[in-house]
Amino acid sequence: MIKKLSLVLILTSLPLLAWSFVKPVRLLFPHLNGMKCHNSVCVEHTKEMEKAEELYGSAFDAVSSAGIPLRSKPIFVYCSTLECYQSFGGGYERAISYPFLGTVIAPASWQSYITQHELIHWFQFSEIGAVATMMKPEWFREGMAYSYSNAPDSDIPEHYLPLMERYNDWHSKKSWTEVIEQAGEL
Template identity: 70%
Template sequence: MQKGLDVVKKVVLIFVVVLIPALAWSYAKPIRLLLPNLNGMQCNGAICVEDPKKIDKAADLYESAVANLAAVRISLSASPNFIYCSTAECYESFGGGSERAISYPFLGTVIAPESWQSYITQHELIHWFQFSEIGAVSTMMKPNWFREGMAYVYSGAPESDIPEHYLPMMAKYRDWHSGKSWSEVIHQAGDL
């Protein structure tokens, strides 16, 4: 009886150690952000690219975005993984779809091939600021005008590159934020 139980334990252990991570890697594509090198990326710290020749460009975009946010007193407490894809296949392999970039709380951000602009990196870094200051789950429960309005307001995106339906969200966010310090914004966001 004990021998049969030991065999069952070994099978369960193999299932937990091998099969579950393999299934997660195959079907929960954002999980790949945890180990981007295993998905064909070349990384330098938190910045990863498909083509090693583009690592400097990606790092410049990231550093520029961080500096621009620091200029408006938005500081990040962590450096999330930022994956800069050069191909649609890469973007899709991390779970991206038709959006230009996507941030997955706790995992990282993926930038689509056509989105290598500092303001798009800034937009996604604003989401990371929200995740760290308000909480990832709490941020996702906030109204779209707050989440996206804030991200677009502080992204520095040219108006010509902001989808029209976000413009009223930006206006609502600006009105709400008006005159508030960052600590008031974070505190009052909890009431939204």
């Protein structure tokens, strides 16, 4: 009886422990972390929803119009406070994508090009695989994301410029099917 009770106690406390210590897990149920959600977009305050949905929609359209076949619309949490961003596991980066869970956008990063950048990572996760993507060279992962983000040159860290150039040279005139197939060889 004590073994069964202990097992029940452990199994019921695991979700609470995960919620408390593995902050990205909160993306599974962002509304339980105080977010207001509509479709794939979540915000802290309902009044921010229209702006966040516009950012998400325009970024999704821009990525799709570049010929990049997005198969799903991942959850994007747009935080307006640092506390929100950190509550989902964010740190000093401008945005962060967690494979299988979603993306969190930092308060100062509500730009379409940052959402586009993160959508490219989602394309990589879905087409190449999350673990396989993380094993690819940085010039491939970040070079592709910056190349298709439409970020202004002034907002691209200088050390990423050669990565973009290397990715663009490698991609050249390849179709997306060829890019995915040949990414496996990297």
